[in-house]
Amino acid sequence: MSWLICLALLILAALGCYTWFLIKKLKTIEKKREQSKRDALLGIQILINSYLNEQVDRSECLLRIRVLLDAHYIEWLSKLKLVRFDEISDVILSMPFGEARNEIDVSIRREQDAVRRQLLQIHEAELKSELELLKEWLDK
Numbered sequence: 001m002s003w004l005i006c007l008a009l010l011i012l013a014a015l016g017c018y019t020w021f022l023i024k025k026l027k028t029i030e031k032k033r034e035q036s037k038r039d040a041l042l043g044i045q046i047l048i049n050s051y052l053n054e055q056v057d058r059s060e061c062l063l064r065i066r067v068l069l070d071a072h073y074i075e076w077l078s079k080l081k082l083v084r085f086d087e088i089s090d091v092i093l094s095m096p097f098g099e100a101r102n103e104i105d106v107s108i109r110r111e112q113d114a115v116r117r118q119l120l121q122i123h124e125a126e127l128k129s130e131l132e133l134l135k136e137w138l139d140k
């Protein structure tokens with residue numbers, strides 16, 4: 001009978017150690033996730049400022065902002081009404097980029113570049129005001 005009690009205590013101790021290990025691992029994961037979100041926030045703020053100060057390629061900048069938002073701030077779509085930003089970044093995301101862009105025909109690439117430039121020029125004022133709104137929302 002005493003060996004059953006010892007076995008039960010041993011099992012409880014092992015389960016307790018395993019629980020402690022899992023909680024510690026979960027806290028580490030949460031810290032990494034929070035740091036990743038802070039890094040994304042900083043990146044988005046830098047990109048917005050670069051866009052507003054016309055320091056970067058605008059379509060590339062919008063693409064990067066959109067990817068960071070979708071990865072770390074999923075709620076942006078429901079909390080903010082960034083119609084033009086959403087529309088234009090969707091168009092840019094639908095076009096090949098990176099390695100895939102290099103593999104397409106030069107004439108197609110030029111056509112896509114022209115579409116991007118045209119969209120950005122037509123909606124420049126709206127994009128700037130929406131990015132300002134996004135910047136304010138992220139600062140909260």
